[in-house]
Amino acid sequence: MAWIILIIAGLFEMLAVLMMNQWHRQKSKLSFSLMIASFALSFLFLSIALESIPMSMGYAIWTGIGAAGGAIIGIIFYNESKNAKRIFFLSLIILAVIGLKLLG
Template sequence: MEWIFVIIAGFLEVLSVNYMNKWQIIKNLGLKKSSTLIVKMILAFGISLLLLNLALKTLPMSVTYAVWSGIGSVGGVLVGIIRYGESANWKRLICIAMILSSVVGLKLVS
């Protein structure tokens, strides 16, 4: 159950960063700022940290944090590529693969 908490927390971190990016886009375009966007961002970050905290009660911190931040890092890059048209060059994709393999490797040796 704890690993499910970590995975959901990681995806909520990605969602939070997506909300943060939307906020910046709205701000840069001079559009009306949405307070609901900020509330969603704070809730997603808060629930993410709560779930991470619950998982850390039984899982080792080193691997748990690596998995959570790996999901957040890779997810953030993929959202940027898919949703916001950021570069998907081979160098970035290799870096994503290295992050994923490192997180899997940490889990396997723990």
């Protein structure tokens, strides 16, 4: 169950990054409020997950989900670079997260 909670925390981290980008584009109160709420929920779920998962592994996986997810959102929704090197290194982040889970 802790792993599912950790994944939820990572998804809220991705949503927070998306809302951060949206807020910088529009400066709306809604996007700012959603950004703050998403970060708060992300930290809440992370802290719950870290009750059962070692901090070093949980934090690394949470960060990986947020980093890779944020980059993928940028590629899909904001037409950011899709060059092969970028995709390769994003794949490495995802593989590292999977590897940490398999070793844990």
